[in-house]
Amino acid sequence: MTQLPTQTDKKLGLVIDLDTCVGCHACVTACKGWNTENYGAPLSDIDPYSGDPVGSFLNRVHSFEVQPTAGPAQTVHMPKSCLHCDDAPCVTVCPTGASYKRQEDGIVLVNEDACIGCGLCAWACPYGARELDQAAGVMKKCTLCVDRIYNENLPEEDRVPACVRTCPAGARHFGDFADPDSNVSRLTKERGGMDLMPEQGTSPVNKYLPPRPKDTMKDLDASAPQLAPVVDGPKGLLGWLDKALEAI
Amino acid sequence: MHPAPSVIVFTVLSGLGFGFLAWLGLGLPAVTGWTAFFCYALGFGMAVGGLIASTFHLGNPQRALKAFTQWQTSWLSREAWLSVLALVFMGLYAIGAVFFDTLIAPLGLIGAVFCFATVFATAMIYAQLATIPRWNHWLTPLHLLSLSLAGGVILAQQGSAALMLLAIAGVVQALHWILGDRRFAERGHTTETATGLGDLGSVRLYEPPHTGTNYLLKEMVYIVGRKHAQKLRVLGFAGMIVLPAAVLALLPTGFVSAVIAISFFLLGTFASRWLFFAEAEHVVGLYYSSKNTQAALNR
Amino acid sequence: MAMNEPILDTSPAVSDEVRQTTCYMCACRCGINVHMKDGKVAYIEGNRDHPVNKGVLCAKGSSGIMQVNAPSRLRAPLKRTGPRGSGEFEEISWDEALELATKRLDPLRKSAPEKLAFFTGRDQSQSFTSFWAQNFGTPNYAAHGGFCSVNMATAGIYTMGGAFWEFGQPDWDRTKLFMIFGVAEDHDSNPIKMGLGKLKGNGGKVIGVNPIRSGYNAIADEWVGIIPGTDGLFILSLVHVLLKIGKIDLSYLSQFTNAPCLLNEDLSSPNHGLVLRDADDKPLVIDRATGKPAPFDQKGVRPNLAATYELDGKIHRTVFQHMAERYLSDEYSPEAVEERCGVSAGRIRAIAAELARVAFDESFELKQPWTDFRGERHETMVGRPVSFHAMRGISAHSNGFQTCRALHVLQILLGTVEVPGGFRFKPPYPKPVEAHPTPHCHSKPDCPLDGPHLGFVRGPDDLALKEDGTPARIDKAFTWDNPMSAHGLMHMVISNAHAGDPYKIDTLFLYMANMAWNSSMNTRGVMEMLTDKDENGDYVIPNIIYSDAYSSEMVAYADLILPDTTYLERHDCISLLDRPICEADGAADAIRWPVIEPDRDVRGFQSVLVDLGVRLGLPGFINEDGSAKYKDYADYIVNHQRRPGIGPLAGFRGEDGTQFGRGEVNPDQLDKYIENGGFFVEHVPEEATFYKPWNQAYQDWAVKLGFYDKPQPYLFQLYVEPLRRFQLAAEGHGDRQPPEHLREQIKDKMDPLPIWYPALEDAHADEKDYPVHALTQRPMAMYHSWGSQNAWLRQIHGQNPLYVPNKIWAENEFQEGDWAKVTSIHGEITVPVAHMAALNDDTVWTWNAIGKRKGAWALDETAPESTKGFLLNHLIHELLPPKGDGLRWANSDPITGQAAWFDLRVRIEKTDPPAESQPEFPAIKSPVGKGPKIVRQKVRS
Numbered sequence A: 001m002t003q004l005p006t007q008t009d010k011k012l013g014l015v016i017d018l019d020t021c022v023g024c025h026a027c028v029t030a031c032k033g034w035n036t037e038n039y040g041a042p043l044s045d046i047d048p049y050s051g052d053p054v055g056s057f058l059n060r061v062h063s064f065e066v067q068p069t070a071g072p073a074q075t076v077h078m079p080k081s082c083l084h085c086d087d088a089p090c091v092t093v094c095p096t097g098a099s100y101k102r103q104e105d106g107i108v109l110v111n112e113d114a115c116i117g118c119g120l121c122a123w124a125c126p127y128g129a130r131e132l133d134q135a136a137g138v139m140k141k142c143t144l145c146v147d148r149i150y151n152e153n154l155p156e157e158d159r160v161p162a163c164v165r166t167c168p169a170g171a172r173h174f175g176d177f178a179d180p181d182s183n184v185s186r187l188t189k190e191r192g193g194m195d196l197m198p199e200q201g202t203s204p205v206n207k208y209l210p211p212r213p214k215d216t217m218k219d220l221d222a223s224a225p226q227l228a229p230v231v232d233g234p235k236g237l238l239g240w241l242d243k244a245l246e247a248i
Numbered sequence B: 001m002h003p004a005p006s007v008i009v010f011t012v013l014s015g016l017g018f019g020f021l022a023w024l025g026l027g028l029p030a031v032t033g034w035t036a037f038f039c040y041a042l043g044f045g046m047a048v049g050g051l052i053a054s055t056f057h058l059g060n061p062q063r064a065l066k067a068f069t070q071w072q073t074s075w076l077s078r079e080a081w082l083s084v085l086a087l088v089f090m091g092l093y094a095i096g097a098v099f100f101d102t103l104i105a106p107l108g109l110i111g112a113v114f115c116f117a118t119v120f121a122t123a124m125i126y127a128q129l130a131t132i133p134r135w136n137h138w139l140t141p142l143h144l145l146s147l148s149l150a151g152g153v154i155l156a157q158q159g160s161a162a163l164m165l166l167a168i169a170g171v172v173q174a175l176h177w178i179l180g181d182r183r184f185a186e187r188g189h190t191t192e193t194a195t196g197l198g199d200l201g202s203v204r205l206y207e208p209p210h211t212g213t214n215y216l217l218k219e220m221v222y223i224v225g226r227k228h229a230q231k232l233r234v235l236g237f238a239g240m241i242v243l244p245a246a247v248l249a250l251l252p253t254g255f256v257s258a259v260i261a262i263s264f265f266l267l268g269t270f271a272s273r274w275l276f277f278a279e280a281e282h283v284v285g286l287y288y289s290s291k292n293t294q295a296a297l298n299r
Numbered sequence C: 001m002a003m004n005e006p007i008l009d010t011s012p013a014v015s016d017e018v019r020q021t022t023c024y025m026c027a028c029r030c031g032i033n034v035h036m037k038d039g040k041v042a043y044i045e046g047n048r049d050h051p052v053n054k055g056v057l058c059a060k061g062s063s064g065i066m067q068v069n070a071p072s073r074l075r076a077p078l079k080r081t082g083p084r085g086s087g088e089f090e091e092i093s094w095d096e097a098l099e100l101a102t103k104r105l106d107p108l109r110k111s112a113p114e115k116l117a118f119f120t121g122r123d124q125s126q127s128f129t130s131f132w133a134q135n136f137g138t139p140n141y142a143a144h145g146g147f148c149s150v151n152m153a154t155a156g157i158y159t160m161g162g163a164f165w166e167f168g169q170p171d172w173d174r175t176k177l178f179m180i181f182g183v184a185e186d187h188d189s190n191p192i193k194m195g196l197g198k199l200k201g202n203g204g205k206v207i208g209v210n211p212i213r214s215g216y217n218a219i220a221d222e223w224v225g226i227i228p229g230t231d232g233l234f235i236l237s238l239v240h241v242l243l244k245i246g247k248i249d250l251s252y253l254s255q256f257t258n259a260p261c262l263l264n265e266d267l268s269s270p271n272h273g274l275v276l277r278d279a280d281d282k283p284l285v286i287d288r289a290t291g292k293p294a295p296f297d298q299k300g301v302r303p304n305l306a307a308t309y310e311l312d313g314k315i316h317r318t319v320f321q322h323m324a325e326r327y328l329s330d331e332y333s334p335e336a337v338e339e340r341c342g343v344s345a346g347r348i349r350a351i352a353a354e355l356a357r358v359a360f361d362e363s364f365e366l367k368q369p370w371t372d373f374r375g376e377r378h379e380t381m382v383g384r385p386v387s388f389h390a391m392r393g394i395s396a397h398s399n400g401f402q403t404c405r406a407l408h409v410l411q412i413l414l415g416t417v418e419v420p421g422g423f424r425f426k427p428p429y430p431k432p433v434e435a436h437p438t439p440h441c442h443s444k445p446d447c448p449l450d451g452p453h454l455g456f457v458r459g460p461d462d463l464a465l466k467e468d469g470t471p472a473r474i475d476k477a478f479t480w481d482n483p484m485s486a487h488g489l490m491h492m493v494i495s496n497a498h499a500g501d502p503y504k505i506d507t508l509f510l511y512m513a514n515m516a517w518n519s520s521m522n523t524r525g526v527m528e529m530l531t532d533k534d535e536n537g538d539y540v541i542p543n544i545i546y547s548d549a550y551s552s553e554m555v556a557y558a559d560l561i562l563p564d565t566t567y568l569e570r571h572d573c574i575s576l577l578d579r580p581i582c583e584a585d586g587a588a589d590a591i592r593w594p595v596i597e598p599d600r601d602v603r604g605f606q607s608v609l610v611d612l613g614v615r616l617g618l619p620g621f622i623n624e625d626g627s628a629k630y631k632d633y634a635d636y637i638v639n640h641q642r643r644p645g646i647g648p649l650a651g652f653r654g655e656d657g658t659q660f661g662r663g664e665v666n667p668d669q670l671d672k673y674i675e676n677g678g679f680f681v682e683h684v685p686e687e688a689t690f691y692k693p694w695n696q697a698y699q700d701w702a703v704k705l706g707f708y709d710k711p712q713p714y715l716f717q718l719y720v721e722p723l724r725r726f727q728l729a730a731e732g733h734g735d736r737q738p739p740e741h742l743r744e745q746i747k748d749k750m751d752p753l754p755i756w757y758p759a760l761e762d763a764h765a766d767e768k769d770y771p772v773h774a775l776t777q778r779p780m781a782m783y784h785s786w787g788s789q790n791a792w793l794r795q796i797h798g799q800n801p802l803y804v805p806n807k808i809w810a811e812n813e814f815q816e817g818d819w820a821k822v823t824s825i826h827g828e829i830t831v832p833v834a835h836m837a838a839l840n841d842d843t844v845w846t847w848n849a850i851g852k853r854k855g856a857w858a859l860d861e862t863a864p865e866s867t868k869g870f871l872l873n874h875l876i877h878e879l880l881p882p883k884g885d886g887l888r889w890a891n892s893d894p895i896t897g898q899a900a901w902f903d904l905r906v907r908i909e910k911t912d913p914p915a916e917s918q919p920e921f922p923a924i925k926s927p928v929g930k931g932p933k934i935v936r937q938k939v940r941s
């Protein structure tokens, strides 16, 4: 089963908007909260109150700094979870079949009952999207909230991943990339959605919307037309005021 | 990558064990009786011991049998199968040799092939990983195979063959280091490609996702200082290639020379294998270390 | 393949039951759905119907479950056994605890109520805690506003009857250009993020003015990396350019502001600089139709901005002319300010031009008729899609009040306040100064205070001074030192109480404020003051009572601990009488209710206050027969009435629960709230949604809801007359006179038109010795000190490096992992540094309140929060360096008393890494032990 499906019926995944993400980490703990209570073993925290706490998280937010050739440096917050790659190396390396990509929607999952915790899939993932839970000894990764998105016990509008539901800035979008008219497909087209580390050939499903151009405002010198003064000093003001006030 | 003792021990010992068994399977030396008993005990001991060591780093070893299911796609699964087949055929062959003083050549031949294949499969587990450019190269299987055979042949006490194989292993090791050092750059993996932000400018991590550590950092982001690595390379190469070769060339072939040579060889190989992991940079590091870190450590 | 995929249950039961209440991981107060399994909290998510967060939650809110399970939670009332600061306590019963408190407080009340100082920190029940203090009779009550952002509040109220903070918001749906000054997070955490998302979705642009480019500023389209403390100058330069090019909203200014009001220009007159008024005290304007003076609110009047009016020989000219004279002068030209602000003249002009373009060229009209307070009907509502927001970055400076004023003047000149696309108030705002109380401070033994403690002074007469002119309050609020300190000065209480200046107190009663650590300036000094003893070996501050829910640093310094519940275990009310949670389009309030029962001997603090009130026989808490008026806080929430028909909660009033705003008590009110998801919201009528201060429909609606008892239309105060009244006193007019040493300060700083002056610390810290500005920011994923006890959050922010810009990084040849010695005029710390390029060249910063005292919060002593983390507070003093006049000058804004956190200047030197960040303090003995070795959070799968 660790053979990848030749192609999947749906291609569910996330679009993450780097132009809107403020790096608040809400998606990180909302993810932890839902997933520790639901799919598989709890997401453990070892030595949580000591000098060196190590916990399992399925989604983490990195903060990068970009220095353009001209202009000030920019800060970009980049949340990262499993990208549910079409050519997922983490699946094919798995000796037990625990790691698999679903035929119906392309979600990449770990069947914890079959996982021996060898860690090879995590080695094979370029994106650091898999963490071996230190307490359960099984591999943990983003489930795309497979237990939410189809969950009949949740109201229709809540059948989205926990991280998407909670994102205050609305920087996370969930949908089907196989459908060209889906919100995620359209966003990807319009905003030039990109892959992370494309040279790894994993063809990720999740896409990232690049930040819009920043600091594009041009300095103006005093002679600029839009800065033509209506008054020279306070004196001239009264004259102008009268005219201006009449105009109202 | 984190140089986990269990994995180092496993790859070195099982490599050596299967290498030795392969030679025995080819009838070099064609031992029988008590000698055979001790040879096979040693061969199986190292091979099986290594395999057992490899289960130490599993989160759920009790499910290890599941690892046989995915031979179609997974090199780890294939390794499991091949090692068992190797042990079975060599086992039968050994029984013949030890208890019936008879060498059933075809069994030995098949066994030898499986031993060889097992080491190859082990190597492929690392060589297949595009995420670790240093390993992801045809030299990697050659590296582990040549070492396995060279080590095996020392134990097999095949005189000049040993010198030749050590020479080959030496060349491969040197190449693996020299080319390996360039692999990451050649692959063009950078923080820019990792973040997709390269078009905007040069990119560096300013704040990591968490101030503590995590599984990924412990497992995959291990950075050794250059100087330290250079020292180890020299020591490793000396122990693994130069000294054994010297011993075998100068001392008369025999038990004593074999023991001395193999001791050097083992020490050297452990050093080399430690570096094999410690020097292997995983691309995930690009998401976790700012360029300063790398710079600082390479000072 | 697909056939041998494991069978998944994609519809697992989510929970047995959902209970809807209000988050308390910060002051944003979002609605939450608490999913229960087996009677335990299993999962917390946002409430989609809630007006504040509409379903989203931040990182803290989503980690609430770890807050409730935190090992640091106090277990029972504690009585100090060891010395203060040791953390040695014995657990006692509630009866004993309350008896101890009563025995101590009762005599105080009967003899000298002011000897009790009751100050509350992150208090969300201020209208209740102040009511308690008022009934006790002490003048010494305030919440944390003084060290928080009082500049923002007062500048807003005095200028336009409402502030930024969480009292207003941009018209997120329509604004096209949003300019945000000095905000890292703010109280309106989720709404701002939702708004930014919406604005970006509509293709709007954001200009971020902040020395640090992180968070909101990271997604700003334009970043202005200004030099700290100079925003006022930058803003007034924008005003200069806009006036020069005539891009101001004259019609808005003449109708809705005091720009056309007439100022007395007779230097000799005791009314010099005051507004000309008619017999019934109404400000006069000159009507352009008649050329004659008329009351500002007369029907049909067309106020003339350019008028000059002579009355018995005294010249009066309009506020507008005075402004033009001041701001057109060259001292505010872009060239004049660019170097000081670190923003090029060209960029200042470009920003001014862009503000003008969007405000006027992209102006639009909503087809929504409305009638103004003059009775004039307007067919449409004119929109100006430019909006502003700002917070502590401009307010937490000693020049913050005037800077906040300048920003309000800017947005008023552009006509973008309370108009479509601009900045909007949230009910019960707008509310002019006139609708707010003045401060009250007259305490008598065994008698309630003469009125509410806090308020807005109109002039010297309202100062909180005793007969002899000395401060009536321990924090010296409402004195000549800082006359408009509308929120008190919590940061001065311990310092003044220790110095016995203005007088000594007996009991310091604190609630929810970590004063022995992150909320105090000069933290080490404060710890010393709390433990200092007099000649007879008694503590200088004799008695300290404290209520906390967790094992914080402050706990160790109290004599008696009243352990609180967590937010999921108690009743609370988020009241319109307090800091409400309204949205611009609706009035809203909310409750908390016990969705779980405490598993230990703790009690909701407000209920404990009710109990104490009864034991002390406080009038507001007992009936004639001395019996308890209220059983507990829940009972108070339902049955208390401030004014007839007006109680803590506005929703579901009246016998049948159908009334809102005003209405009889409804015994089932809390159940109604719970049924309704824990909140109540009443939407503003269409016709009333904008122009609220002048909109008849809004004014009537506000009266209906009980915000005030009669319509209160008013003009925006570009010129703030109360400020001028203090100047007049300083100039020698009137019988209430400031002490000599403050005359100049009052004359200079309390200018009725916005000015800019350098941060006070600049006068002490030489720019050459201390060339660098040092700041803190709120991490979005942490709430002050309490995030560190949260197993999930502390993995994100377990330590806080000092972020250093390119220039300083290079100068010091810093490398990753290096440490630096950071020195201010007051102190020195040694801390880890990290590199940040998107940072003002002369600024360093760190995350606020991550550093922890060893032994606190049930953390292991090896916790990075204590070994690598640090507080900048050690470098900031609550006092300015002595001037040799024997006086204690507060490190605060001289107008409002706002703590000047961000005036800090430092020097930075590379140094060898010490074993731990410095200063180091001995460990506190944890009264609750340590946390577990492993957490596997799951109730049931």
Ligand SMILES: Nc1nc2c(c(=O)[nH]1)N[C@H]1C(S)=C(S)[C@@H](COP(=O)(O)OP(=O)(O)OC[C@H]3O[C@@H](n4cnc5c(=O)[nH]c(N)nc54)[C@H](O)[C@@H]3O)O[C@H]1N2
Binding pocket: C121, C122, C144, C147, C148, C149, C511, C512, C513, C514, C515, C518, C519, C520, C547, C548, C549, C550, C551, C552, C553, C554, C564, C565, C566, C567, C605, C776, C777, C783, C784, C785, C786, C848, C849, C872, C873, C901
């Ligand atoms: N350097 C620097 N220092 C600053 C600031 C800064 O910007 N820079 N900001 C200042 C500002 S604006 C503020 S408001 C202060 C905030 O600082 P504080 O007012 O000290 O606020 P916190 O640290 O959030 O929490 C205070 C206490 O409330 C307790 N607590 C939490 N929940 C409960 C509860 O349910 N019940 C009870 N009874 N107690 C509870 C916590 O355990 C903690 O001990 O910090 C100030 N200090």
Ligand SMILES: Nc1nc2c(c(=O)[nH]1)N[C@H]1C(S)=C(S)[C@@H](COP(=O)(O)OP(=O)(O)OC[C@H]3O[C@@H](n4cnc5c(=O)[nH]c(N)nc54)[C@H](O)[C@@H]3O)O[C@H]1N2
Binding pocket: C026, C027, C148, C149, C181, C182, C183, C184, C185, C186, C187, C188, C189, C209, C210, C211, C212, C226, C227, C228, C229, C230, C231, C391, C392, C393, C394, C397, C775, C776, C777, C778, C779, C780, C781, C782, C783, C784, C902
């Ligand atoms: N997550 C979270 N949310 C919180 C809190 C929390 O602790 N955590 N605390 C709550 C409290 S009590 C408060 S008071 C609010 C405060 O909310 P904010 O006002 O956002 O508070 P700060 O984090 O102090 O942010 C101050 C910002 O001003 C910038 N700044 C400093 N000096 C200057 C200056 O001179 N000019 C300009 N333009 N910018 C400057 C700093 O870089 C920083 O970005 O947040 C509230 N919300």
Ligand code: SF4
Binding pocket: A020, A021, A022, A023, A024, A025, A026, A027, A028, A061, A077, A079, A166, A167, A168, A169, A170, A171, A172
């Ligand atoms: S919740 Fe949204 S805004 Fe916050 S970090 Fe995640 S993606 Fe970014």
Ligand code: SF4
Binding pocket: A081, A082, A083, A084, A085, A088, A089, A090, A091, A108, A124, A125, A126, A127, A128, A129, A130, A141, A202
């Ligand atoms: S992101 Fe990593 S774990 Fe997820 S599918 Fe791709 S390779 Fe596998």
Ligand code: SF4
Binding pocket: A093, A094, A095, A096, A097, A098, A099, A110, A114, A115, A116, A117, A118, A119, A120, A121, A122, A138, A139
């Ligand atoms: S850790 Fe589990 S899922 Fe990953 S490869 Fe090993 S067995 Fe497969």
Ligand code: SF4
Binding pocket: A030, A031, A032, A034, A035, A058, A059, A081, A082, A141, A142, A143, A144, A145, A161, A162, A163, A164
């Ligand atoms: S989709 Fe679900 S599992 Fe994946 S990151 Fe978001 S919340 Fe976590």
Ligand code: SF4
Binding pocket: C023, C024, C025, C026, C027, C028, C029, C030, C053, C056, C057, C058, C059, C060, C061, C062, C189, C190
């Ligand atoms: S902003 Fe976050 S912590 Fe504050 S109330 Fe809302 S959810 Fe809770």
Ligand SMILES: [Mo]
Binding pocket: C147, C148, C149
């Ligand atoms: Mo605050």
